[in-house]
Amino acid sequence: MAxxxxxxxxMNGPFGDEMADAFSDLAKSINEEDGFMWKIWTESRETNEAGGIYIFESKETAKKYMDMHSKRLSSFGITDVNSKIFAINSKLTAITKGPVKTPSY
Incomplete structure (x- = not known):
């Protein structure tokens, strides 16, 4: 189950193309994380917020990444981080065209 x-x-920026330029190496490194499948990067210049929606192969790999990422953000001076892990209902996600592999039942 994913x-x-x-x-x-x-955060106070950068956003948009500046964010893409500033964090492209970080984005590439995320691809190497254990159990990582994909990420959608999120940002709101209006509310000075950023983050992401990640998909991991297991709850354990999601938690491991969440813990590491919280420490990394803290080292950047970002301490008020909201993080949650959810199981994916693959059958319903497939119906709504979510890009998650549906396990065999």
Whole structure:
């Protein structure tokens, strides 16, 4: 079963193309994380928030990444981080075209 890791936090930029340029190496490194499947990067310039929606192969790999990422954000001075892990209902997600592999039942 795949799991969602939802993360958001306050930050004062960069956003848009500047964010893409600043964090492209980080984005590439995330691909190497244990159990990582994909990520949607989120941002709101209006509310000074950023974060992401991650998919991991297991709850354990999502939790391991969440703990590591919280420490990394803290080292950047970002301490008010909201993180949650959810199981994915693959059958319903497939109906609504979610890009998550549906396990055989």
């Amino acid at each position: 799991y969602v890791l939802q993360v958001d936090f306050k």
